[in-house]
Amino acid sequence: MPLPETHGPDIKSAVPKRGGILIGNDQDTGARKEQQDCFGTSNEETIAKTGLLAVVADGMGGLSNGAVYSKVAVQAALQSFNTEAPEKSDEATMLRILKRAREAVSETGLTDGGTTFIAVLIRNQQLHFVSVGDSRICLMRNGGLIQLNREHVYGRELDDLALNGVLSEEEALTDRQRAAITSYLGKTDEVVVDRNINAIPLFSGDKVILMSDGVYNYLPEAELTELLMQKPMKAATAVKNAILAKKNPHQDNLTIIVLGIE
Amino acid sequence: MQDGRPEHSGQLESENVISSFYWKKGAQSNQGSRKEQQDDYGMVLGTYKGKQTLLAVLADGMGGMKNGAQFSWITVEYLMKHFQEALDTGLPPFSILLSLAYGANNEAYKIYDEEKPGGTTLIAGMFVEDRFYMLSVGDSRIYLFRKHKTEKKYVPLQLNREHVLGPSLDERAWMGKISFEDAKDNMYRDSLISGIGSEKIRRIDLTLNPIRLLTGDKVVFMSDGIYRSLSEEEMAKDLELTPDKASDELVRHVLEKKMPHQDNMSVIVVERISS
Numbered sequence: 001m002p003l004p005e006t007h008g009p010d011i012k013s014a015v016p017k018r019g020g021i022l023i024g025n026d027q028d029t030g031a032r033k034e035q036q037d038c039f040g041t042s043n044e045e046t047i048a049k050t051g052l053l054a055v056v057a058d059g060m061g062g063l064s065n066g067a068v069y070s071k072v073a074v075q076a077a078l079q080s081f082n083t084e085a086p087e088k089s090d091e092a093t094m095l096r097i098l099k100r101a102r103e104a105v106s107e108t109g110l111t112d113g114g115t116t117f118i119a120v121l122i123r124n125q126q127l128h129f130v131s132v133g134d135s136r137i138c139l140m141r142n143g144g145l146i147q148l149n150r151e152h153v154y155g156r157e158l159d160d161l162a163l164n165g166v167l168s169e170e171e172a173l174t175d176r177q178r179a180a181i182t183s184y185l186g187k188t189d190e191v192v193v194d195r196n197i198n199a200i201p202l203f204s205g206d207k208v209i210l211m212s213d214g215v216y217n218y219l220p221e222a223e224l225t226e227l228l229m230q231k232p233m234k235a236a237t238a239v240k241n242a243i244l245a246k247k248n249p250h251q252d253n254l255t256i257i258v259l260g261i262e
Numbered sequence: 263m264q265d266g267r268p269e270h271s272g273q274l275e276s277e278n279v280i281s282s283f284y285w286k287k288g289a290q291s292n293q294g295s296r297k298e299q300q301d302d303y304g305m306v307l308g309t310y311k312g313k314q315t316l317l318a319v320l321a322d323g324m325g326g327m328k329n330g331a332q333f334s335w336i337t338v339e340y341l342m343k344h345f346q347e348a349l350d351t352g353l354p355p356f357s358i359l360l361s362l363a364y365g366a367n368n369e370a371y372k373i374y375d376e377e378k379p380g381g382t383t384l385i386a387g388m389f390v391e392d393r394f395y396m397l398s399v400g401d402s403r404i405y406l407f408r409k410h411k412t413e414k415k416y417v418p419l420q421l422n423r424e425h426v427l428g429p430s431l432d433e434r435a436w437m438g439k440i441s442f443e444d445a446k447d448n449m450y451r452d453s454l455i456s457g458i459g460s461e462k463i464r465r466i467d468l469t470l471n472p473i474r475l476l477t478g479d480k481v482v483f484m485s486d487g488i489y490r491s492l493s494e495e496e497m498a499k500d501l502e503l504t505p506d507k508a509s510d511e512l513v514r515h516v517l518e519k520k521m522p523h524q525d526n527m528s529v530i531v532v533e534r535i536s537s
Contacts, residue, residue, distance in 0.1 A: 056436055091432075092432070092436075095433065095436040096436065098436070099436050104488060128384050139419065141410065141419070141478060142408055142409070142411050142472055143474045143476075144408070144475075145474070146406070146419065146473055146474075147469075147471060147473070150423075150468075150469075150470075151470070152465070153470075155470065156468070156470070159356075159360055160360075161417060163360060163364045169344065169351075169353060169357065173353070173354070176429070189437070192437065194423075195429075196420075196423075197423075197424065197428075197429050198420055200419060200519060201417065201418065201494070203409060203410050204412050204413070205412040208477065211425070215478070218348075225448055
């Protein structure tokens with residue numbers, strides 16, 4: 001089955017104002033053979049009524065399966081948002097979108113990998129997000145960057161093991177698996193989800209940033225923050241360029257979406 | 263000292279002129295309409311790798327018996343007493359907060375009684391220079407209020423996740439495990455699914471990476487007695503005041519509402535004042 005193009009709007013053209021949210025995005029394969037990140041934003045026509053959905057997924061798996069996982073998850077999320085009526089609450093809409101993404105991943109029949117999944121819904125200047133894995137959602141307010149989601153990484157489990165006396169603290173802190181993902185779509189057992197229950201109010205000038213770890217692991221926070229001060233389109237491209245300029249031989253796929261509240 | 267509660271409640275130990283270079287603090291509490299005060303809180307200064315550090319702790323005890331109050335002050339006391347010792351290990355801040363929570367839990371578990379179950383929430387924050395680390399168990403709240411450049415007023419951002427049953431019921435309903443009606447009508451939606459004082463702490467919300475505070479940022483710790491009575495907009499207005507006045511005002515504001523069965527309330531406000 002041919003995969004739909006879900007890379008989002010043409011990143012080369014100027015993205016127009018969409019009902020009070022400016023959208024910027026950029027992506028690169030980095031030093032890897034393939035792009036296994038996927039991203040997208042929802043139908044601009046309906047922003048005033050349904051709000052805006054932005055999604056990023058970072059796929060992993062043997063051969064080209066990483067790209068398959070991330071694409072089906074993003075496509076299912078956007079399709080659900082664009083074609084199904086909103087639920088009674090934004091929180092419920094996000095749970096439905098997550099469900100569609102999980103079902104789509106499961107329907108691939110693949111079992112050797114999966115994808116992270118971060119989705120943000122902004123409607124009436126209120127934010128709801130869901131997050132599975134180690135991609136990152138940040139809020140920029142007054143020029144200061146604040147991470148909103150919790151990453152699902154093995155380090156936390158190691159810390160609990162240390163405190164229960166199973167490992168020493170040094171062993172826990174230096175374990176090479178600290179950054180390994182512990183929750184993702186495609187996982188056969190329990191998928192742990194991080195999300196906010198109470199809406200986060202947004203204000204004019206705020207920015208919401210979605211990124212795969214190919215961004216935040218390859219750029220110091222101070223530099224990232226500085227580059228994000230620009231308008232969303234410029235900011236997204238500036239971040240990509242700054243990362244590529246470092247010419248890291250292991251540069252991971254990188255994807256960034258910047259949403260500016262007007 | 264009342265009901266054997268130690269002196270630390272709401273008092274800043276080792277108040278130190280140097281701390282005024284970095285943070286302004288305020289705190290207040292009130293019993294509301296309840297028979298007892300089961301909230302407890304405290305702040306203490308320490309030294310971490312040669313730098314001044316501030317710990318803020320707040321605990322909302324539960325259980326209709328006296329145990330509620332004991333759980334909260336045992337927990338607050340443990341964290342304040344062992345803060346410097348934990349700092350001296352030189353471990354990363356999130357490890358420090360985690361080990362303090364575990365230690366407090368072991369201590370609190372000693373008074374756990376199956377016949378009269380109880381426990382406490384715990385919210386704790388560690389401030390070092392412009393960095394803030396937090397830990398949360400239960401349904402108390404930690405907020406970051408930042409003075410918004412364009413809005414020209416303080417705006418809220420809740421930092422922690424609450425450990426209550428409702429959200430996980432909804433997730434189960436969406437996974438098809440229970441019906442939506444069952445999830446919605448379940449009368450335990452607001453019940454806690456994690457607390458301090460049981461054999462194990464079921465869930466802990468923790469930031470691994472610090473939050474960078476800007477000058478003027480106010481980090482606010484509060485028990486549910488505050489947020490169930492005030493909206494975030496109302497809190498933001500009160501928080502325009504300096505921390506000590508703001509904490510008094512928040513409590514006064516809640517009491518003014520004269521909510522029936524008003525719960526215990528407590529609040530700590532820490533403002534970053536220098537960069």
